[in-house]
Amino acid sequence: MSPAALTITEATVDFGAGPVLDQVSLDVAAGEFVCVVGASGSGKTTLLNAIAGLVELDGGTVAVDGRRVTGPGPDRAVVFQDDAVFPWLSVARNAAFGLETQGVGKAERRTRVTDVLATVGLTGSEERWPRELSGGMRKRVDLARALAVRPPVLLMDEPYGALDMLTKERLQADLDRIVSHEGMTVVFITHDLEEAVFLADRVIVLASHPGRVAAEIRVPFARPRDPELRLTPDFQAVRGEVLHHLQAVETTA
Amino acid sequence: MTAVPANAAAPVRPRRRPRVGARRLALRAVVPLTLIGLWCLLSYGGIVDPLYLPSPTEMWNAFNELRADLPSAIATTVGMTLTGFVIGTALGVSLGLLMAYSSIARDLLSDVLDLTRPVPVFALIPLFLLWFGIGRGPQIALIALGTSVILGVTTLEAIRNVNPIHVRAALTLGASRGTIYRRVVLPSIFPHLLGAIRVAAAASWGLDVAAELIGSQNGLGYLMIVRQQYLDTAGILVVVVVYAVLALALDRAIVWLERPLTRWTHRDQRAGVAASILGRA
Ligand SMILES: Nc1ncnc2c1ncn2[C@@H]1O[C@H](COP(=O)(O)OP(=O)(O)OP(=O)(O)O)[C@@H](O)[C@H]1O
Numbered sequence: 337m338s339p340a341a342l343t344i345t346e347a348t349v350d351f352g353a354g355p356v357l358d359q360v361s362l363d364v365a366a367g368e369f370v371c372v373v374g375a376s377g378s379g380k381t382t383l384l385n386a387i388a389g390l391v392e393l394d395g396g397t398v399a400v401d402g403r404r405v406t407g408p409g410p411d412r413a414v415v416f417q418d419d420a421v422f423p424w425l426s427v428a429r430n431a432a433f434g435l436e437t438q439g440v441g442k443a444e445r446r447t448r449v450t451d452v453l454a455t456v457g458l459t460g461s462e463e464r465w466p467r468e469l470s471g472g473m474r475k476r477v478d479l480a481r482a483l484a485v486r487p488p489v490l491l492m493d494e495p496y497g498a499l500d501m502l503t504k505e506r507l508q509a510d511l512d513r514i515v516s517h518e519g520m521t522v523v524f525i526t527h528d529l530e531e532a533v534f535l536a537d538r539v540i541v542l543a544s545h546p547g548r549v550a551a552e553i554r555v556p557f558a559r560p561r562d563p564e565l566r567l568t569p570d571f572q573a574v575r576g577e578v579l580h581h582l583q584a585v586e587t588t589a
Numbered sequence: 590m591t592a593v594p595a596n597a598a599a600p601v602r603p604r605r606r607p608r609v610g611a612r613r614l615a616l617r618a619v620v621p622l623t624l625i626g627l628w629c630l631l632s633y634g635g636i637v638d639p640l641y642l643p644s645p646t647e648m649w650n651a652f653n654e655l656r657a658d659l660p661s662a663i664a665t666t667v668g669m670t671l672t673g674f675v676i677g678t679a680l681g682v683s684l685g686l687l688m689a690y691s692s693i694a695r696d697l698l699s700d701v702l703d704l705t706r707p708v709p710v711f712a713l714i715p716l717f718l719l720w721f722g723i724g725r726g727p728q729i730a731l732i733a734l735g736t737s738v739i740l741g742v743t744t745l746e747a748i749r750n751v752n753p754i755h756v757r758a759a760l761t762l763g764a765s766r767g768t769i770y771r772r773v774v775l776p777s778i779f780p781h782l783l784g785a786i787r788v789a790a791a792a793s794w795g796l797d798v799a800a801e802l803i804g805s806q807n808g809l810g811y812l813m814i815v816r817q818q819y820l821d822t823a824g825i826l827v828v829v830v831v832y833a834v835l836a837l838a839l840d841r842a843i844v845w846l847e848r849p850l851t852r853w854t855h856r857d858q859r860a861g862v863a864a865s866i867l868g869r870a
């Protein structure tokens with residue numbers, strides 16, 4: 337499926353103790369990869385859930401290709417911050433879940449599951465139970481389940497936050513390759529600036545209390561990217577810029 | 590995980606080796622053998638009146654006397670208990686699911702359930718007799734009622750504990766409410782239900798005894814009353830043993846049936862991890 341444009345217009349969310357998101361506006365072009373960074377509690381997860389349709393807005397709108405979002409749906413697949421793999425289903429059945437709810441036929445389902453598991457590097461683990469997998473492999477299952485429905489928009493909430501550096505870098509490189517190849521629109525939340533700069537076309541800095549867009553930094557490197565890019569001065573310069581904005585937000589908050 | 594550091598210069602507490610089979614077996618036999626020994630001593634030694642504690646020989650004789658009556662009594666009791674247990678389990682789980690699924694069902698039923706839950710089912714036996722008379726129907730109904738309350742309450746509680754992230758994940762993958770109940774809620778609660786199903790199975794034998802003691806013409810419980818009228822303690826004990834064997838068999842059967850359905854859970858592993866930390870004390 338072709339990527340969709342995402343339009344967030346003055347989105348406001350208030351759980352009752354003052355706004356968590358205050359009139360956040362953000363346009364994400366079709367096929368763009370946007371990373372959102374911000375301090376803990378700045379409302380990153382809330383923003384993602386609002387896009388996913390899991391949190392109701394108290395003001396403003398979210399639209400996918402101009403159609404207003406009113407609830408969750410498979411056009412915006414989510415990889416959650418916490419482990420969301422269904423432990424009672426095998427790896428292959430997990431990956432097939434969205435296809436089954438969408439009524440995709442059995443033969444088609446099988447080829448798509450095989451493809452998506454190969455894409456995320458889980459070939460050979462089809463029949464294993466999630467409890468038999470490492471944390472990194474479980475995240476791959478989460479990703480495979482989301483990718484299998486070929487979502488126009490992919491939403492990811494600190495998916496690699498709990499992993500060691502090497503696993504993380506490998507998964508980042510894989511994600512970069514997959515997303516660039518499939519041409520999906522991605523909103524990716526992280527507090528790891530290197531991760532943000534490595535993955536994104538654009539990094540959004542969220543300020544806290546209330547959450548609002550404080551800065552936007554363009555990342556001028558073509559995707560997919562070489563992991564060695566991290567070591568270049570250009571990369572570190574962009575990372576420094578993001579850090580600078582983040583620090584500015586934190587000191588004024 | 591179980592590796593011991595090679596440079597064990599530091600005072601590491603030595604890992605206790607699992608006890609060898611024969612020694613463990615001997616240890617496990619200590620209490621049962623002692624009890625049997627005590628039983629023989631008290632009964633054969635004439636220390637306790639056989640009216641209160643018959644000897645093994647007397648029990649064997651009683652068993653031979655009852656032999657002819659046992660098959661039909663067992664058939665009646667097993668049929669009734671299993672029927673009540675299966676109906677009650679299905680009813681309880683369905684009601685729990687229905688109350689979680691539909692707010693109308695919840696509003697209609699939750700107060701009634703909350704009020705009736707603490708009422709002992711055994712207290713209803715005389716009423717059941719009065720309303721429905723003596724016979725298999727009311728006895729099965731009583732067993733079904735008792736088991737359905739256990740399972741209804743457990744089902745509701747288990748549904749409340751379903752991991753919300755699984756529900757959210759299913760929603761974002763386009764699952765409808767019905768699909769979420771079928772494919773997320775049901776498998777999530779299943780391991781919790783199994784514990785309740787085993788408790789309910791044990792309880793259904795108790796309910797059966799109570800139901801039979803008060804009003805029946807056939808079955809193991811009825812056999813017990815008859816033996817009681819003859820002051821045949823050995824005969825009563827034989828029936829008790831039969832009940833115990835049946836209850837144990839049903840419990841084992843449930844465990845055996847559920848195994849393929851719960852292969853995905855951690856259970857065995859978790860026990861293993863806990864034991865490796867706490868020791869096999
Ligand atoms: N359901 C809720 N009810 C009430 N308050 C909430 C709820 N969800 C989030 N909040 C509050 O909103 C704020 C933002 O939370 P959010 O989870 O979006 O932060 P975050 O940026 O994702 O943080 P982290 O980096 O720690 O994941 C926090 O102050 C949190 O307490």
Ligand SMILES: [Mg+2]
Pocket residue numbers: 380381382417493
């Ligand atoms: Mg968060």
